[in-house]
Amino acid sequence: MSEKTKNPPAGKKDEGLRVPWLLSVEYQYAAGQFATRFFQELRDNGRIWGVRCPGCQRVYIPPRPVCGICAGKTGEWVEVGDEGVIVGCTVVNVPFIDPMTGEQRPVPYGFAIIRLDGASTALYHFLEETDPKKLGVGKRVKAVFRPERKGTLLDIKHFRLLD
């Protein structure tokens, strides 16, 4: 056997060698029939709409084509309020990458799930308040709209505590 066919020297300390890989993909998501209408109204008129299931009468936000519970198509659009109640909330302290921007999001920030008046389901959004002691399930909040709106959910800047 020639030297070249020998195995490389074994028994070296495990260095945990790693190979880096940065994956950067840009997506352009279609908003679709339902979200487009929702975001147009939000942008142009500062109004929030859901869709009602003709079967169970639930008003869905986000609006969608099918009510999963009734397994049937949804129907008419219904305007809901810009105030609502906190269903769940937190203040995020862990830094993480925001996949919408690829940047690290500043912490702490308030984050809640909010049932708007007239809606049956709840929406994720930011809270202005970042002190967990002041937040609470059941507290009422109101949407704060941005003056310049682009047709995304962030046309609502955040929700402000009312109580």
Place this chain on the structure above:
Amino acid sequence: MDREVTLPAPEQVAILGAVQTRYEAGKPHQTYNELVHEVVDQLLAETGVALREIQSIVSASQDFFDGRTISGMAINEVAGGYLNSESKIAGDGIQALLYGAARILAGAYDLTLVVAHCKESEGQFHQITSTMFDPYVERPLGLDEHIAAALQARRFLSVAGAAEADLAAVSRKNHRHAMKNPLARRSGDFSIEHILASAEIVSPLRDLLAGPITDGACAILLGSPERARAPRRPVSWIAGMGSSTDAYWTDRELAASAALAQAAERAFAAAGIRKPLDDLHVVELSARYAHEELLYLDALGFGNGAAAKARLAAGDFDLGGKLPVNPSGGALTGNPTCVAGLARVAEIHLQLTAAAGQRQVKDARTGLAHGTSGICGQSQTVVILRGDAPQRP
């Protein structure tokens, strides 16, 4: 293995219906959830089944293409998944069909909805498909699906003694077929010269030798024999299924497909097919790249490169020929990742139920649908379908 897929009796799992979207370069007005809604809604209308009757769903989609982790979550309600059993395969839709069939054969469900979707237009094909490659020695080289396919094409041309004009002949046939398919993404009566003059992607692949970026979805409803007995329209039956996995692309002969040969052998054995060229009446292959069609015809036993070329030249694989291959136009004319294999099943179902319109193959009673996944066709699946037996009561 001492035992293969056992589906000896052809009438255990039926296809009650199959619906596809139109395949398009982009569908900017629909989310993929809405694509799935479109095909499921139409499928249920055609089969007379209500969404609330669906308790079992198997979907196929790819998180990287959807740009979403657990991409199946977004189709849950439109596919009838609330409080029901939906499972998701990251692979080709034809694998979802196999799993759906297993659920029915196990007696667990009498209906299973199988659905696949992809919007290739929303992400970036190069970056997304680059994530399939070995991270240590291949990704630093910038490989993607097209480049690997081009390397395979070059290898195939060399080993099979074929020319780029032979690839163009495949493209010409399929794009002509697609003219009769109202769902097709790309079609036309292109000359060999025109095809060989189309823009080069990666040599030897050209625009008209590779399936374009496409958005679309496909849904198929599987049913038990009881469900199939009172159909509103004709059904087809799964007569045989086979699948196999090859070595990673750099570890095998790229000019052949051992996995497809194995998958076909298993499916043929289960379906009792001894002379595929005679016993089959129509074939739909998942060949996004023109060379793959010739390569797969070889693996299926339809002749090595030279014989397949001769048959192609003789028009045997044309609509109206001895064994039409891809009368729909096939994946080369535009079917997205994950959807392509399930779309092949849908097309064969349409053929066997005499619902294929202008692309109908006359008297088609037995057909082959093929799906693949992975780099250069690493994972291979074959499904044999039969039309409703005429002697049935």
Place this chain on the structure above:
Amino acid sequence: MPHKVGIVATGQTKHTAKRTDINLRELITEAVTRALDDAGLRMSDIDAVMLGNMEPFEGFMLPELWSVEGWGGLGKPAMKFNTGGTVGTSTAIAAYYFAASGIYDTILAVGFEKQSEGHTQTAITTVGDPLWERTMMAGAIGNFAVMASTYVHESGVTEEHAAKIAVKSRRNACNNEYAHLQMPNLTVEEVLASPYLAYPVRRLDFCPQSDGACALVLATEAKAKKLAPQPAWIKAVATAHEQQYMGDSPRRLADMRSQRAASQRVYKACGISDPVRDLDVAEIYEVATYAELAMYENLGFCAPGQSGKLIDHGVTTMSGQLPVNPSGGVLATNCIGATAMIRVAEAALQIMGKAGKRQVPGAKLALATGYGGNAWTDALILGRE
């Protein structure tokens, strides 16, 4: 009629934060080799392979195809599942259906994840709908904290109750040679002193990120009896999903409609009316202490609002009436693509009497669950008969 199917062998890696000594393919091989050795099988005895993995976490599309030799896949039928936290149970359930259908007799199921190689929390954030949820989500932690806040509000569980779950898990894990977080001396005080990741969830309330793989061998009845003296028979499986968006379930953790539906379905199939009495052990998928408490209610282990009492009375500890997660559970080990399958493997080990130091004596009936995404739930019952 479905064929009777049993789990005849299991294999797990040693789960840790970073397996820098091996790559993904080698990680899979470690679990697969152990499972095959456990059954005395060779890869040529396997008819088909079902795989589960959440590929966005490694940034690797179809990693199982790159790793094909790692699971002996050459020439084999195989498919890969990708359903979120449930993927391990989704994969095991698929293997069950393929065996029950009679298509395959002997099936290998493999779940794997090398979380250390990617950016898990970013990948989890993209679970959120890009138009509606993704901007606000902070990985699994922020999302779970929001859910936990609702549950705390509705159930009245305290931080002490949650801390007791954290302690139970990490202490149980000391009896499990494969577990990642083993903390024999952890106290309630230490848990309560750990910082909030996102209120009310503290660092020690949450699961770790682990590298690991798990493999199962499933076989139809005749084969199973030959391969194992006591197979863990799969007596029932069920899957139930929530609606599409995270805010659709009105009471979140406090009333997990999907988990109630899935568990009631498997209980009914097995004639279980009182799970605490009828089950001998449960391996449940709980990514946070509050989730385990909520799941006690949703799985029918106690009445609504009574989960705190259950842990106060030690019902779910190793010496209690229904030990929950003798392995340490997800709070001790979370290698996502493998995690739910580990629940099935651990339940199977209990039924087979092979759980070593964490064995629940005489366990005859076990529950395993998977949980992920927007309250997606799987449930399986394994038994001796």
